[in-house]
Amino acid sequence: MGNAVLEVNELTTKYITRFGENIYAVDHVSLKVEEGKSLGIAGESGCGKSTLALSLMGYYFPPLYYTSGQIIIDGQNISGMDPDEVRKAILGKEIAYIPQSAMNALNPTQRIINFIEDVIEAHKPYATKKEIYDQAKSLFEVLGLPAEVLNKYPVELSGGMKQRTVIAISVILSPQILIADEPSSALDVTSQKMVIKMLRNLMDSGLIKSMIFITHELPLLYNVTDDIMVMYAGQIVEKAGAHEMVFTPIHPYSQGLMGSIMVPESGLRDKKLTAIPGVPPNLKNPPSGCRFAERCKYVMPECRVTSIPLRDAGGGRAYRCILPKEFLMEAYERERGER
Amino acid sequence: MNAGKKPCLSGRGVTKEFGFGRNKTVAVDGVDFDFYEGEIISIVGESGSGKTTLAKMLLGLINATEGDIFFQGKKRNIGSHRKKKEYWKSIQAIFQDPFSSYNTFNKIDSVLLDCIRMRGGGRLPREKKIELMTEACSFVNLKFEELTNKYPFELSGGQQQRLMIARIFLLKPQILLADEPTSMIDACSRTTILDTLMQLRDEIGMTPIFITHDIGLAYYVSDTVYIMERGKFVESGTADQVILNPKKPYTQRLINDVPKIYEEWDLSTV
Numbered sequence: 333m334g335n336a337v338l339e340v341n342e343l344t345t346k347y348i349t350r351f352g353e354n355i356y357a358v359d360h361v362s363l364k365v366e367e368g369k370s371l372g373i374a375g376e377s378g379c380g381k382s383t384l385a386l387s388l389m390g391y392y393f394p395p396l397y398y399t400s401g402q403i404i405i406d407g408q409n410i411s412g413m414d415p416d417e418v419r420k421a422i423l424g425k426e427i428a429y430i431p432q433s434a435m436n437a438l439n440p441t442q443r444i445i446n447f448i449e450d451v452i453e454a455h456k457p458y459a460t461k462k463e464i465y466d467q468a469k470s471l472f473e474v475l476g477l478p479a480e481v482l483n484k485y486p487v488e489l490s491g492g493m494k495q496r497t498v499i500a501i502s503v504i505l506s507p508q509i510l511i512a513d514e515p516s517s518a519l520d521v522t523s524q525k526m527v528i529k530m531l532r533n534l535m536d537s538g539l540i541k542s543m544i545f546i547t548h549e550l551p552l553l554y555n556v557t558d559d560i561m562v563m564y565a566g567q568i569v570e571k572a573g574a575h576e577m578v579f580t581p582i583h584p585y586s587q588g589l590m591g592s593i594m595v596p597e598s599g600l601r602d603k604k605l606t607a608i609p610g611v612p613p614n615l616k617n618p619p620s621g622c623r624f625a626e627r628c629k630y631v632m633p634e635c636r637v638t639s640i641p642l643r644d645a646g647g648g649r650a651y652r653c654i655l656p657k658e659f660l661m662e663a664y665e666r667e668r669g670e671r
Numbered sequence: 672m673n674a675g676k677k678p679c680l681s682g683r684g685v686t687k688e689f690g691f692g693r694n695k696t697v698a699v700d701g702v703d704f705d706f707y708e709g710e711i712i713s714i715v716g717e718s719g720s721g722k723t724t725l726a727k728m729l730l731g732l733i734n735a736t737e738g739d740i741f742f743q744g745k746k747r748n749i750g751s752h753r754k755k756k757e758y759w760k761s762i763q764a765i766f767q768d769p770f771s772s773y774n775t776f777n778k779i780d781s782v783l784l785d786c787i788r789m790r791g792g793g794r795l796p797r798e799k800k801i802e803l804m805t806e807a808c809s810f811v812n813l814k815f816e817e818l819t820n821k822y823p824f825e826l827s828g829g830q831q832q833r834l835m836i837a838r839i840f841l842l843k844p845q846i847l848l849a850d851e852p853t854s855m856i857d858a859c860s861r862t863t864i865l866d867t868l869m870q871l872r873d874e875i876g877m878t879p880i881f882i883t884h885d886i887g888l889a890y891y892v893s894d895t896v897y898i899m900e901r902g903k904f905v906e907s908g909t910a911d912q913v914i915l916n917p918k919k920p921y922t923q924r925l926i927n928d929v930p931k932i933y934e935e936w937d938l939s940t941v
Contacts, residue, residue, distance in 0.1 A: 376857040376858070376859055376860070377857055520717050520718055520884065521717075521884075521886075521925065521928040521929055522717075522924070522928045522941065524928070525928045525938065525941045526941050528930075528938065529938045529941055532938065548857055548858050549858065549930075550858065551887075551929075551930040551931065551932050552930045554930070554932050555930045555931070555932075555936045578932055588859055589858065589859055591862075592858050592859050592861060592862045593858070593887075593932065594861075594885070594887035594888050594890070594891045595887045595890075595929065595930070595931055595932055595933075596886045596887050596889075596890040596914045596915075596926055596929060596931075597931055597932070597933050597934060598911075598915050599933075600890075600891070600933075601890065601891060601910070601911075605862045605865070605866075605891070606862065607859070607862035607863045607866055608859045608860075608862075608863075609812070609863065611827075611829075
């Protein structure tokens with residue numbers, strides 16, 4: 333067991349709509365990221381992946397509110413801290429965050445070096461431009477990006493290059509943990525591969541200690557991260573190592589996700605794809621029992637009565653279902669036979 | 672392998688050029704193809720390879736600069752709008768972005784009623800029309816009673832995409848062009864959409880043509896795969912031939928760059 337870089341206990345955050353309704357988009361989520369490890373978060377759109385990423389930073393602004401739970405980064409509890417304090421002391425230094433489509437957020441009138449100056453000046457007010465330039469140049473060399481990029485405008489760069497530049501900017505202060513929210517979803521396969529190679533490179537060279545990677549592309553997640561967590565309607569439904577999660581999922585929802593992977597490899601054409609019918613529940617008033625009950629094929633009356641706790645499945649795995657894991661795994665094997 | 676079948680759509684030297692002189696861009700560069708009836712065809716390529724331009728030409732939305740397109744063995748004649756409308760009864764399309772495919776001011780009923788009218792059902796009694804629309808909606812797991820009197824923007828992306836398929840169900844075309852039908856949709860809803868399309872193919876016997884950049888999807892669904900690079904078909908053949916044993920360096924690179932789960936994903940090649 334390595335040192336935990338980030339530990340989250342029972343974190344709950346909510347959105348308050350303009351009609352005063354509470355929407356618990358992150359509901360009692362606990363997770364732990366160790367040094368040198370990466371964690372992947374999977375799930376369909378609207379299941380709370382991106383809200384979890386926002387909540388992990390401890391930087392809340394309306395309509396997102398902190399409710400309960402702890403976020404411990406490097407031994408320091410940042411939950412409930414003042415947003416301004418978080419921005420000064422935590423963001424950039426401890427946690428770096430790459431939001432969705434970050435590459436489109438670059439101001440077109442600024443050169444790349446200006447963005448880096450902004451970041452460094454906010455945390456080290458007395459740094460000279462020369463120092464900043466040298467620091468940026470050496471970082472770009474480590475990451476295999478050409479140094480000329482620093483003096484270019486965002487419009488002069490291609491999509492893949494912009495995304496890699498954004499990642500480089502976000503890790504300039506060598507944070508403990510990098511949260512990447514769909515960093516490669518708008519890119520073609522070749523640029524996507526470059527981005528992934530760069531993220532791996534960041535981990536190997538020790539510039540960042542650990543990483544949280546959010547996407548709904550499962551083959552990608554399998555190749556990048558050590559552990560995978562599946563979210564459904566604001567809750568974690570299954571946690572496992574990447575290999576176990578992809579090949580032997582337990583929870584019916586993760587089974588549906590893993591069964592829909594399409595990769596161009598021999599033998600896979602003969603496997604049957606699994607589909608999940610229906611839509612996720614409305615989080616304004618979530619069902620009292622299992623949140624997946626409406627769409628689950630193994631649903632029983634007991635499922636709808638009380639909420640289901642996360643059960644330990646041995647080997648660091650956990651899942652949220654009342655059925656035994658042997659039964660579920662066997663059913664999955666049977667279903668994925670020949671088509 | 673296609674000895675006994677006849678091609679339903681074929682092209683000889685189909686070319687599309689945009690611009691003149693120094694600004695000339697050749698989007699589609701003299702492609703030849705024979706799409707056979709009942710086959711599932713995929714056209715795969717990166718962005719900018721000319722896939723969508725080819726699709727628009729197949730649909731008759733833009734004219735080819737050079738070359739001929741043959742429909743069911745005969746040279747296609749779509750000189751006038753009336754003839755185009757006739758042609759569109761046999762070829763239809765699903766587009767990438769369902770949000771921009773509907774007229775914002777038309778209710779969903781009228782979207783579906785238009786399809787019935789196109790099939791010559793304009794004079795059917797009201798009850799019969801409603802029955803047809805209900806049947807189409809239930810085919811794609813939508814409830815017609817919930818949709819009636821709604822505008823397209825009130826539906827979610829997945830619902831809109833399914834409504835698109837309901838249209839196809841009513842129109843019963845011989846050829847369906849699906850231009851990136853699942854790229855805006857979640858991985859798990861993707862299977863549902865594909866399943867419905869395949870079911871529709873069996874039911875009304877149409878020929879689906881998938882235009883996609885997702886090699887996994889192309890490999891999974893199609894019988895024949897065409898790989899497109901800079902306006903040309905560089906490789907074609909059965910899915911197993913092309914995707915498991917690619918011959919051309921472009922195809923090899925494209926397939927190498929897709930994340931795999933059973934094989935090692937080689938990151939050193941970029």
